[in-house]
Amino acid sequence: MTTFAGDYTAALPRKRMGSGVLFRDVANRVLLLEPTYKDYWELPGGAVEGDESPHDAARREVEEELGLAMSPGRLLVVDWVPPRPGRTEGVMFVYDGGLLDAKATANLQLPADELRSWAWCTPAESQQRLSPLLARRVAAALEATAGTVTYYLEDGKRVC
Template sequence: MTADEMPPAATPRVAAGVLFFDAEGRVMLVRPSYKDHWEIPGGYVEPGESPRAACVREIREELGLTPALGPMLVVDWAPAEREGDKLLFIFDGGSLGPDSEREIRFADGELTEWRYVGEESLEEHGPTRLARRIRTAIAARRGGTSAYAEHGSAI
């Protein structure tokens, strides 16, 4: 079969983010300057870049931190109406202590603030699909596993 005979293949946008936790188990959310809701730290994967490498790069660019990422917690098939097909990876960033928190700098101007948020308050800060994805990642972390999700819900 030649390249011209190949059936069409999916070309989803790929993004990677991290969950950082505080001592109480709350997750870090960040407020992008260009969105009307909060997100987890991270961003889009560049051509030729792995999701893990993209996550480390984005955290360095956005927060001024160089995290030692733990395992992947969830990969989420999350197509969006105006954005097309997307695959979203979330990695475990572990707990940030006071020293790391003091080192946070909004290096590239994309973020304006950060805060820790409890699981019960996730919908107050972002879309329901993001809250589902974060909860799926938290459950995977608690279970010492990883999860496959669609639209944020584990399958």
């Protein structure tokens, strides 16, 4: 991270940030990933690194996790997540990855040390596989694909 002498912003509070991408198939199911290091599934994505934009992080993570070179579409949701034991507060972004066809999904390449598998999931299957917070976020992102607005969430719950 770049800091400048006399820059008062260097002393301001920091927030953890993450970016994810919502991919759908023609049946409007969402693509979820099964990490090797967690008990629940996730969207493709991850942490935003220092001096990296959330959009660039989403692009980078999709390439690292799926072997898919793409530029994420519009921002679907922004979710402020309050602190909890073992985690600081954070701001999470979910971008639209659009529809993936059978050819694209046949070429997905998962890093075996990080991801066990992937699956197309209905909303009900997503509720079962995701943490409650992620399930709320994914449901809101899926709803946002039907319109042209970005939803603002807090703890996965739509505020506006």
